[in-house]
Amino acid sequence: xxxxxAIAIRHWKxxxxxxxxxxxxxxxxxxxxxxxxxxxxxxxxxxxxxxxDANLGILGSLKNGTSNISATGGNSQLNMxxxxxxxxxxxxxxxxxxxxxxxxxxxxxxKKQFEVTPDETSNILSISINASSPExxxxxxxxxxxxxxxxxxxxxxxxRSSKRQLSKKELDGAKKNLILxxxxxxxxxxxxxxxxxxxxxxxIVSTIDSLTKAQLQAQSQAEYSQNRVATLSNRLRMSPNxxxxxxxxxxxxxxxxxxxxxxxxxxxxxxxxxxYTNDHPVVKELLQQKQALLSxxxxxxxxxxxxxxxxxxxxxxxxxxxxxxxxxxxxxTEAKGQQRLAQxxxxxxNQLKANLNSIPxxxxxxxxxxxxxxxxxxxxxxxVAQVQQTxxxxxxxxxxxxxxDAARVDSKPVxxxxxxxxxxxxxxxxxxxxxxxxxxxxxNPLLSPQDLEYMKFPIVVSIPRIKNTELKSKLDDRxxxxxxxxxxxxxxxxxxxxxxxxxxxxxGEGKTTVTLGLARALVDLGxxxxxxxxxxxxxxxxxxxxxxxxxxxxxxxxSIERNLDLLPAIPQHGKILEMISGGRFxxxxxxxxxxxxxxxxxxxxxxxxxxxxxxxxTAQIPNVLFVVRPGMSHSSLVRDSLEQLIxxxxxxxxxxxxxxxxxxxxxxxxxxxxxxxx
Numbered sequence: 001x002x003x004x005x006a007i008a009i010r011h012w013k014x015x016x017x018x019x020x021x022x023x024x025x026x027x028x029x030x031x032x033x034x035x036x037x038x039x040x041x042x043x044x045x046x047x048x049x050x051x052x053d054a055n056l057g058i059l060g061s062l063k064n065g066t067s068n069i070s071a072t073g074g075n076s077q078l079n080m081x082x083x084x085x086x087x088x089x090x091x092x093x094x095x096x097x098x099x100x101x102x103x104x105x106x107x108x109x110x111k112k113q114f115e116v117t118p119d120e121t122s123n124i125l126s127i128s129i130n131a132s133s134p135e136x137x138x139x140x141x142x143x144x145x146x147x148x149x150x151x152x153x154x155x156x157x158x159x160r161s162s163k164r165q166l167s168k169k170e171l172d173g174a175k176k177n178l179i180l181x182x183x184x185x186x187x188x189x190x191x192x193x194x195x196x197x198x199x200x201x202x203x204i205v206s207t208i209d210s211l212t213k214a215q216l217q218a219q220s221q222a223e224y225s226q227n228r229v230a231t232l233s234n235r236l237r238m239s240p241n242x243x244x245x246x247x248x249x250x251x252x253x254x255x256x257x258x259x260x261x262x263x264x265x266x267x268x269x270x271x272x273x274x275x276y277t278n279d280h281p282v283v284k285e286l287l288q289q290k291q292a293l294l295s296x297x298x299x300x301x302x303x304x305x306x307x308x309x310x311x312x313x314x315x316x317x318x319x320x321x322x323x324x325x326x327x328x329x330x331x332x333t334e335a336k337g338q339q340r341l342a343q344x345x346x347x348x349x350n351q352l353k354a355n356l357n358s359i360p361x362x363x364x365x366x367x368x369x370x371x372x373x374x375x376x377x378x379x380x381x382x383x384v385a386q387v388q389q390t391x392x393x394x395x396x397x398x399x400x401x402x403x404x405d406a407a408r409v410d411s412k413p414v415x416x417x418x419x420x421x422x423x424x425x426x427x428x429x430x431x432x433x434x435x436x437x438x439x440x441x442x443x444n445p446l447l448s449p450q451d452l453e454y455m456k457f458p459i460v461v462s463i464p465r466i467k468n469t470e471l472k473s474k475l476d477d478r479x480x481x482x483x484x485x486x487x488x489x490x491x492x493x494x495x496x497x498x499x500x501x502x503x504x505x506x507x508g509e510g511k512t513t514v515t516l517g518l519a520r521a522l523v524d525l526g527x528x529x530x531x532x533x534x535x536x537x538x539x540x541x542x543x544x545x546x547x548x549x550x551x552x553x554x555x556x557x558x559s560i561e562r563n564l565d566l567l568p569a570i571p572q573h574g575k576i577l578e579m580i581s582g583g584r585f586x587x588x589x590x591x592x593x594x595x596x597x598x599x600x601x602x603x604x605x606x607x608x609x610x611x612x613x614x615x616x617x618t619a620q621i622p623n624v625l626f627v628v629r630p631g632m633s634h635s636s637l638v639r640d641s642l643e644q645l646i647x648x649x650x651x652x653x654x655x656x657x658x659x660x661x662x663x664x665x666x667x668x669x670x671x672x673x674x675x676x677x678x
Contacts, residue, residue, distance in 0.1 A: 008437065018436055019429045026425040029416065036130050036415035039137035041145065042404040043125040045077050077399055078118040081125055084155070085116045085148060093147045099136060114144065124404060134409040141407030149401070156398050163386075171383045178376035185369040192362050204356050208349055210274035215345040218270055222338030225331045232328035240332035243325045255300045262293040263337035267344050297333065301326040457626075458493070459654035461486040466513055480521070486514075486656065487521035490600075490625075493653060499589075500653070501534070501621040503605045503614050505641035509629040510658035512540045515604040518625070523563045527599035530557060530592060533569035534585075534605040534617060536576045541604045542568040557592050567592045576613050586620045608641035618650035627656045 008015060084090060088107060095101050095110050104110040117126045129144065131137035193200075233239055269286040276283050463482045490500070502518070504511040512535075519529045533541040547558060547568050557565040567588075579585055593601065603621055605614040618624065624645055628638055645652065 014436055015433050018432050022425050022429045022432060026421055030418060030421055033416045034132060035413040036132065037134045037137045037409055038414045039129040039131065039141040039407045039409045041127050041141050041407040043081070043127070043401045044404040045081055045123045045125065045401055046399045078120055078123060078125065081401060082116045082118050084151060085125070085127065086111065090147060090151050094140070094143050097143050098140060100132070113140070134411070137409045138407055145403065145407070152398050152401060159397055167383060167386055171380070174376065174380040174383050178373070178380045181369065181373040181376045185373050188366060188369055201356065201359055204352050207274065208352050211345045211349050211352070214270045214274050215342050215349070218338045218342040218345060222335050222342060225335030225338060228331040229328060229335055232324055232331060236324055236328060240328055243328045252300060255297065258293055258296045258300065259333050262290065262297065262333065263340050265289045265293060266337045267341040270341050270345065271348070297330060298326065301329055457652055457655040459489045460657070461489065461654060462657040463514065463517065463659070465659045483517035483521035484524065486518055486654070487525055490518070490654065491522070491525060491527070495623060498600045499603065499621040500600060500623050500625055501603045501605055501617055502625045502627065504607050504627040505609050505633055505637040506607050507610065509627050509633055511627040512544060512604050514625065514627050514656050514658060515541060515602050519564055519602050520561070522600050523561065528563045528597060530565050530567060530596070530598040530601045531560070532567040532589065532592065532601060532603040534603040536569055536613065537606050537611065539569040541566070557595050565596065577616065580613055580616045585617065589620070608644055609637045615644050615648045618645060618648045622649065622651045623653045624650045625654045625656055626652055627658050629658045
């Protein structure tokens with residue numbers, strides 16, 4: 001702590017200047033920094049409100065949370081609202097209504113007046129607005145709130161319009177695809193007649209069974225008619241054609257037409273009989289037509305037979321020849337009709353079997369077309385649901401933002417913060433002072449005990465702290481012992497002459513105190529000692545012993561104590577270096593020594609770093625006692641002073657480590673006076 005205090009005292013001027021500078025900057029900032037008031041408001045963002053649940057048929061269902069229509073998450077909503085509040089579009093509108101808009105040349109500078117802070121845990125947006133007055137802060141907050149809600153409505157309208165345009169285009173395309181799929185399905189059903197494959201397969205199988213039965217019946221009837229034709233032909237001994245020719249019916253067009261018509265009616269009757277019963281009107285009508293045609297054929301045969309000879313003795317029942325020919329012709333006609341009917345039924349059966357075989361492929365194609373219709377219908381329903389969701393969806397994307405706290409302005413400005421400025425100034429003063437001390441001390445550090453370890457001297461002695469008041473009185477035995485050790489060590493040195501020059505690197509290191517203590521210690525050892533005040537700038541030794549008022553121009557030794565004399569000095573204003581180098585100082589020493597026999601002459605000089613006079617004195621007084629004071633002596637000055645003494649061929653006899661308390665005036669003032677006088 002003492003070292004820190006010593007360093008601070010050593011550099012007190014730069015420290016004071018630095019702290020004055022910090023204080024001045026702080027005061028100027030507090031006086032000239034513009035006052036700033038802050039308005040605060042809070043918005044709350046409502047959650048998602050959309051609720052979509054649409055059945056898409058084969059595509060399933062469409063619900064919120066499972067599709068792109070689902071609402072945006074809470075954090076995203078807050079971030080979006082924050083982005084809208086900080087957007088250039090909104091801020092440009094707010095700036096346009098600001099009373100101080102002319103003071104902001106760039107939008108980015110104006111945006112710095114607004115701060116938006118989202119609270120994701122509560123869906124709250126906190127907004128702070130700075131201004132140069134409370135009224136302006138309130139106006140900016142109100143403008144921001146109003147224009148923010150307008151901007152939200154614009155975004156909703158734009159979002160809704162763009163979605164509707166996109167949905168309408170997609171909806172028209174989906175509707176067109178659905179219609180095309182339905183038309184393709186209808187055409188296929190119409191062309192194939194396939195509606196229900198299972199039921200239609202049953203119907204076709206049932207029809208084939210009925211037709212097969214009718215075919216067998218027709219074939220049986222045809223065989224019966226053929227047998228009858230053969231029997232009648234044998235009895236008449238003529239073929240049916242001969243019988244027809246005999247009756248001239250072969251070329252009778254009416255007869256041939258009636259026969260052909262009868263064949264058609266019989267075939268149609270068999271076909272309808274597979275579908276309907278005999279009581280059905282269609283069957284009844286066909287039976288009536290058949291009966292009528294048979295009557296017409298019989299009439300034609302009768303008319304034709306009337307003109308030919310009829311043999312009435314053909315059978316025992318007395319049937320005539322004409323009647324048998326008529327029966328032969330009718331049997332032959334019925335046989336052909338039944339055969340033709342059997343062939344037609346077979347053709348129908350073949351067609352039905354072909355249709356039955358094609359049903360699986362047709363059913364597969366029908367399923368594909370039906371799936372296409374279902375998919376197109378599902379897509380169409382989904383788009384319809386999205387169109388219906390648009391009005392709700394915009395509030396999910398851009399939800400309602402409500403004012404939680406109206407804009408409020410604190411009556412006191414938030415800037416400048418005097419407490420914070422004082423704290424900053426205090427920290428700047430402390431940190432800056434420490435940094436300045438470290439910088440200055442690094443350039444010229446204090447002498448430390450570690451530095452003394454590298455200094456090698458014949459004698460190294462430490463003396464305790466001695467106060468100025470103790471110099472004029474008798475020291476206590478403990479402190480006297482330190483000086484006696486020093487005196488004993490000096491007395492044991494084999495010196496050619498016993499002149500000792502006592503000096504230091506800088507003022508305040510205690511060289512005058514060491515001179516007095518060593519002189520008294522040598523006297524205690526039985527030596528006669530002369531103390532010489534060789535400090536021609538301050539005459540510190542003379543002043544401390546109180547002989548300044550008794551001095552005159554002729555200096556002679558003054559008795560201080562028994563065996564202890566003083567050769568005082570008067571502060572000089574002339575050319576001191578010329579006096580020393582010219583030999584006048586050496587002559588003064590010789591004159592003083594002639595007044596008495598002295599064993600030791602102790603010369604108290606000025607610090608080596610203050611003047612070159614001390615180094616010049618080593619030409620007459622080569623033995624040097626160098627005094628240092630750790631915690632006060634400068635390491636660089638001590639090193640430079642020792643090098644200077646060694647360059648002048650001085651012999652460093654002893655190093656005295658002093659911890660004396662002393663108060664002296666800086667030598668710089670005295671040196672300044674000397675230079676001016678010269």
